[in-house]
Structure formats: structure tokens, C-alpha cells
Amino acid sequence: MRRPLDAAEPARHALLGLLLEGPHHGYDLARRFAPGTALGDVLRLSTSHLYALLARLERDGLVAGATMPGATPCCAGWTSR
DSSP states (O other), rough: OOOOOOOOOHHHHHHHHHHHHEEEEEEHHHHTTTTTTTTTTTTOOOHHHHHHHHHHHHHTTSSEEEETTTTTSSSSSEEOO
């Protein structure tokens, strides 16, 4: 039997694909999903959902929060594992 598709799966895959390119700040990731962008026209992902999804991916061991070079500790970025 096929497992039902979680509504977050397409966004999850898109986020993982972006993070495979390299580390990104949360703000940069949110911009990639903004209306009028290639991803934003296909997937609707609010900033709050973006961070919730990043937290779930981190919990699952698929991404890690990290301090980006030159950034203050409060401005962490994300990278794939």
C-alpha cells in the first residue's frame, strides 16, 4: 500500500535541494519561495512554515543549523548534512 503524501514533502525536497547547493540563511531560503519566483509560483511556503520545516529536518538529522562566516551568532544559516 502506498503511503499518503505529506503536504510538506514537495517543500521538504525543495529545501534539501537548495541546501545541497551550499549553506543558506533562513532569509535567503524564504526569498527563494517568495511569490513571483520559480519556487514561489509552484510552492506556497510562509516564513513560519519554512522555519518549522527546517526544525523538523534538523530533528531528523538531514540539515544542521550553523553560524555562517562573518555572521553574528543570532544569524545562523542552514546546511545539508
